[in-house]
Amino acid sequence: EVQLLESGGGLVQPGGSLRLSCAASGFTFSNYVMSWVRRAPGKGLEWVSAISGSGSNTYYADSVKGRFTISRDNSKNTLHLQMNSLRAEDTAVYFCAKETGNTAMEHWGQGTLVTVSS
Amino acid sequence: QTVVTQEPSFSVSPGGTVTLTCGLSSGSVSTSYYPSWYQQTPGQAPRTLIYGTNIRSSGVPDRFSGSILGNKAALNITGAQADDESDYYCVLYMGRGIKVFGGGTKLTVL
Numbered sequence: 685e686v687q688l689l690e691s692g693g694g695l696v697q698p699g700g701s702l703r704l705s706c707a708a709s710g711f712t713f714s715n716y717v718m719s720w721v722r723r724a725p726g727k728g729l730e731w732v733s734a735i736s737g738s739g740s741n742t743y744y745a746d747s748v749k750g751r752f753t754i755s756r757d758n759s760k761n762t763l764h765l766q767m768n769s770l771r772a773e774d775t776a777v778y779f780c781a782k783e784t785g786n787t788a789m790e791h792w793g794q795g796t797l798v799t800v801s802s
Numbered sequence: 803q804t805v806v807t808q809e810p811s812f813s814v815s816p817g818g819t820v821t822l823t824c825g826l827s828s829g830s831v832s833t834s835y836y837p838s839w840y841q842q843t844p845g846q847a848p849r850t851l852i853y854g855t856n857i858r859s860s861g862v863p864d865r866f867s868g869s870i871l872g873n874k875a876a877l878n879i880t881g882a883q884a885d886d887e888s889d890y891y892c893v894l895y896m897g898r899g900i901k902v903f904g905g906g907t908k909l910t911v912l
Binding site: 731793 | 848898
Protein backbone atom coordinates (compact mmCIF):
# COMPACT_ATOMS: atom_id res chain seq x y z
CA GLU A 685 0.00 0.00 0.00
CA VAL A 686 1.32 3.42 -0.98
CA GLN A 687 1.89 5.65 2.04
CA LEU A 688 3.06 9.25 2.02
CA LEU A 689 3.66 11.11 5.28
CA GLU A 690 4.48 14.81 5.27
CA SER A 691 6.26 16.62 8.08
CA GLY A 692 8.01 19.90 8.77
CA GLY A 693 5.12 22.34 8.67
CA GLY A 694 4.69 25.07 11.23
CA LEU A 695 4.58 28.80 11.89
CA VAL A 696 7.26 30.96 10.27
CA GLN A 697 7.70 34.71 9.91
CA PRO A 698 7.56 36.42 6.52
CA GLY A 699 10.93 36.19 4.86
CA GLY A 700 11.77 33.02 6.77
CA SER A 701 12.51 29.49 5.65
CA LEU A 702 11.05 26.07 6.22
CA ARG A 703 11.87 22.58 4.94
CA LEU A 704 9.10 20.09 4.34
CA SER A 705 9.68 16.35 4.08
CA CYS A 706 7.59 13.48 2.76
CA ALA A 707 8.41 9.91 3.76
CA ALA A 708 7.28 7.41 1.15
CA SER A 709 6.66 3.67 1.40
CA GLY A 710 4.85 0.88 -0.41
CA PHE A 711 6.37 1.47 -3.86
CA THR A 712 9.74 1.77 -5.60
CA PHE A 713 10.31 5.43 -4.80
CA SER A 714 13.06 6.12 -7.34
CA ASN A 715 10.82 5.00 -10.22
CA TYR A 716 8.29 7.80 -9.81
CA VAL A 717 7.97 11.51 -10.35
CA MET A 718 6.89 13.20 -7.10
CA SER A 719 5.03 16.47 -6.64
CA TRP A 720 4.07 19.04 -4.05
CA VAL A 721 0.59 20.57 -4.19
CA ARG A 722 -0.87 23.14 -1.79
CA ARG A 723 -4.24 24.50 -0.76
CA ALA A 724 -4.38 27.95 0.79
CA PRO A 725 -7.23 28.80 3.18
CA GLY A 726 -10.40 29.54 1.23
CA LYS A 727 -8.72 28.83 -2.10
CA GLY A 728 -8.33 25.93 -4.49
CA LEU A 729 -5.56 23.45 -5.05
CA GLU A 730 -2.32 24.71 -6.63
CA TRP A 731 0.43 22.59 -8.11
CA VAL A 732 3.76 23.78 -6.69
CA SER A 733 6.64 21.62 -7.90
CA ALA A 734 7.68 18.22 -9.22
CA ILE A 735 10.88 16.19 -9.49
CA SER A 736 11.83 13.29 -11.72
CA GLY A 737 12.58 9.87 -10.30
CA SER A 738 16.34 10.33 -10.54
CA GLY A 739 16.14 13.88 -9.21
CA SER A 740 17.87 15.28 -12.28
CA ASN A 741 14.84 17.24 -13.50
CA THR A 742 12.85 19.70 -11.42
CA TYR A 743 9.80 21.78 -12.28
CA TYR A 744 8.18 24.75 -10.52
CA ALA A 745 5.09 26.91 -10.65
CA ASP A 746 5.86 30.53 -11.45
CA SER A 747 4.56 31.55 -8.01
CA VAL A 748 7.43 29.74 -6.22
CA LYS A 749 10.23 29.71 -8.81
CA GLY A 750 13.44 31.03 -7.35
CA ARG A 751 12.22 30.69 -3.75
CA PHE A 752 11.40 26.97 -3.38
CA THR A 753 13.68 24.01 -4.12
CA ILE A 754 12.43 20.46 -4.50
CA SER A 755 14.79 17.54 -3.89
CA ARG A 756 14.72 13.85 -3.07
CA ASP A 757 16.85 11.26 -1.30
CA ASN A 758 16.17 7.96 -3.02
CA SER A 759 18.31 6.08 -0.48
CA LYS A 760 15.88 7.20 2.22
CA ASN A 761 12.66 7.26 0.16
CA THR A 762 12.16 10.87 1.12
CA LEU A 763 10.99 13.95 -0.77
CA HIS A 764 11.82 17.48 0.38
CA LEU A 765 10.67 21.01 -0.30
CA GLN A 766 12.97 23.81 0.85
CA MET A 767 10.95 27.01 1.10
CA ASN A 768 12.82 30.33 1.37
CA SER A 769 11.70 33.96 1.36
CA LEU A 770 8.28 32.86 2.56
CA ARG A 771 5.31 35.18 2.09
CA ALA A 772 1.89 35.34 3.70
CA GLU A 773 0.40 33.97 0.49
CA ASP A 774 2.44 30.77 0.92
CA THR A 775 0.25 29.90 3.90
CA ALA A 776 -1.38 26.61 2.97
CA VAL A 777 -1.64 22.91 3.60
CA TYR A 778 1.11 21.27 1.57
CA PHE A 779 0.51 17.80 0.14
CA CYS A 780 3.06 15.49 -1.39
CA ALA A 781 1.88 13.25 -4.17
CA LYS A 782 3.14 10.29 -6.17
CA GLU A 783 2.60 10.86 -9.86
CA THR A 784 1.54 8.57 -12.64
CA GLY A 785 3.71 9.22 -15.65
CA ASN A 786 4.67 12.86 -15.43
CA THR A 787 1.18 14.16 -16.01
CA ALA A 788 -1.04 13.54 -12.98
CA MET A 789 -1.01 12.93 -9.25
CA GLU A 790 -2.16 9.46 -8.21
CA HIS A 791 -1.55 9.01 -4.49
CA TRP A 792 -1.58 11.69 -1.83
CA GLY A 793 -0.32 12.31 1.67
CA GLN A 794 -2.47 13.85 4.38
CA GLY A 795 -0.72 17.21 4.24
CA THR A 796 1.22 19.51 6.55
CA LEU A 797 0.18 23.05 7.45
CA VAL A 798 2.51 25.97 6.80
CA THR A 799 1.54 29.32 8.30
CA VAL A 800 3.50 32.44 7.34
CA SER A 801 2.70 35.20 9.78
CA SER A 802 4.38 37.70 12.06
CA GLN B 803 -0.92 33.28 -19.01
CA THR B 804 -3.23 30.36 -19.72
CA VAL B 805 -6.00 29.85 -17.20
CA VAL B 806 -7.77 26.53 -16.62
CA THR B 807 -11.49 27.15 -16.24
CA GLN B 808 -14.15 25.24 -14.33
CA GLU B 809 -17.73 26.00 -13.32
CA PRO B 810 -17.57 27.56 -9.83
CA SER B 811 -20.56 25.57 -8.63
CA PHE B 812 -23.02 22.93 -9.73
CA SER B 813 -25.90 21.09 -8.14
CA VAL B 814 -27.33 17.66 -8.81
CA SER B 815 -30.24 15.69 -7.39
CA PRO B 816 -29.59 12.41 -5.60
CA GLY B 817 -29.49 9.68 -8.24
CA GLY B 818 -29.00 12.23 -10.99
CA THR B 819 -26.24 12.78 -13.52
CA VAL B 820 -23.92 15.77 -13.77
CA THR B 821 -21.13 16.73 -16.15
CA LEU B 822 -18.39 19.05 -14.94
CA THR B 823 -16.10 20.64 -17.51
CA CYS B 824 -12.52 21.87 -17.70
CA GLY B 825 -11.50 24.36 -20.33
CA LEU B 826 -8.76 26.77 -21.31
CA SER B 827 -9.01 30.55 -21.37
CA SER B 828 -7.37 30.35 -24.77
CA GLY B 829 -7.62 27.27 -26.95
CA SER B 830 -9.11 23.80 -26.72
CA VAL B 831 -8.43 20.96 -24.34
CA SER B 832 -7.34 17.74 -26.04
CA THR B 833 -5.96 14.42 -24.84
CA SER B 834 -2.51 15.96 -25.26
CA TYR B 835 -3.17 17.83 -22.03
CA TYR B 836 -3.70 14.52 -20.20
CA PRO B 837 -6.62 15.93 -18.19
CA SER B 838 -7.03 14.53 -14.69
CA TRP B 839 -9.72 14.98 -12.05
CA TYR B 840 -9.57 15.15 -8.27
CA GLN B 841 -12.10 15.25 -5.46
CA GLN B 842 -11.38 17.08 -2.24
CA THR B 843 -13.41 17.75 0.85
CA PRO B 844 -11.85 20.58 2.86
CA GLY B 845 -9.73 19.19 5.67
CA GLN B 846 -9.02 15.98 3.82
CA ALA B 847 -6.43 14.88 1.31
CA PRO B 848 -7.36 15.05 -2.36
CA ARG B 849 -8.52 11.85 -4.03
CA THR B 850 -7.58 11.06 -7.61
CA LEU B 851 -10.58 10.10 -9.72
CA ILE B 852 -9.43 10.16 -13.34
CA TYR B 853 -6.10 10.61 -15.15
CA GLY B 854 -5.02 10.49 -18.77
CA THR B 855 -8.45 11.82 -19.83
CA ASN B 856 -10.45 8.70 -19.00
CA ILE B 857 -8.46 6.24 -16.83
CA ARG B 858 -10.14 5.63 -13.49
CA SER B 859 -7.82 5.56 -10.52
CA SER B 860 -7.78 2.40 -8.42
CA GLY B 861 -10.93 1.97 -6.33
CA VAL B 862 -12.92 4.69 -8.08
CA PRO B 863 -16.43 3.47 -8.97
CA ASP B 864 -17.50 3.44 -12.60
CA ARG B 865 -20.09 6.11 -11.78
CA PHE B 866 -17.19 8.48 -12.48
CA SER B 867 -15.95 8.78 -16.05
CA GLY B 868 -13.80 11.21 -18.01
CA SER B 869 -13.85 12.33 -21.62
CA ILE B 870 -13.26 15.18 -24.04
CA LEU B 871 -16.50 17.01 -24.79
CA GLY B 872 -16.14 19.51 -27.58
CA ASN B 873 -13.21 21.73 -26.66
CA LYS B 874 -13.17 20.81 -22.97
CA ALA B 875 -12.37 17.90 -20.71
CA ALA B 876 -15.37 16.53 -18.87
CA LEU B 877 -16.06 14.58 -15.70
CA ASN B 878 -19.35 12.73 -15.72
CA ILE B 879 -20.91 11.54 -12.47
CA THR B 880 -23.93 9.25 -12.65
CA GLY B 881 -26.17 8.06 -9.83
CA ALA B 882 -25.10 10.98 -7.63
CA GLN B 883 -24.85 10.17 -3.93
CA ALA B 884 -24.77 12.39 -0.87
CA ASP B 885 -21.07 11.75 -0.31
CA ASP B 886 -20.30 13.01 -3.83
CA GLU B 887 -20.87 16.49 -2.41
CA SER B 888 -17.36 17.90 -2.57
CA ASP B 889 -14.97 20.13 -4.49
CA TYR B 890 -13.81 18.81 -7.85
CA TYR B 891 -10.62 19.95 -9.57
CA CYS B 892 -9.21 19.29 -12.99
CA VAL B 893 -5.53 19.44 -13.87
CA LEU B 894 -4.06 19.98 -17.30
CA TYR B 895 -0.51 19.02 -18.19
CA MET B 896 1.15 21.98 -19.92
CA GLY B 897 4.35 20.20 -20.92
CA ARG B 898 7.90 20.43 -19.46
CA GLY B 899 6.63 18.89 -16.23
CA ILE B 900 4.21 21.73 -15.50
CA LYS B 901 0.66 21.04 -14.30
CA VAL B 902 -2.07 23.63 -13.76
CA PHE B 903 -5.15 23.20 -11.60
CA GLY B 904 -8.51 24.65 -12.49
CA GLY B 905 -10.25 26.80 -9.94
CA GLY B 906 -12.47 23.94 -8.82
CA THR B 907 -16.19 23.21 -8.89
CA LYS B 908 -18.21 22.99 -5.69
CA LEU B 909 -20.75 20.21 -6.23
CA THR B 910 -23.90 20.18 -4.13
CA VAL B 911 -26.14 17.11 -3.98
CA LEU B 912 -29.68 18.11 -3.09
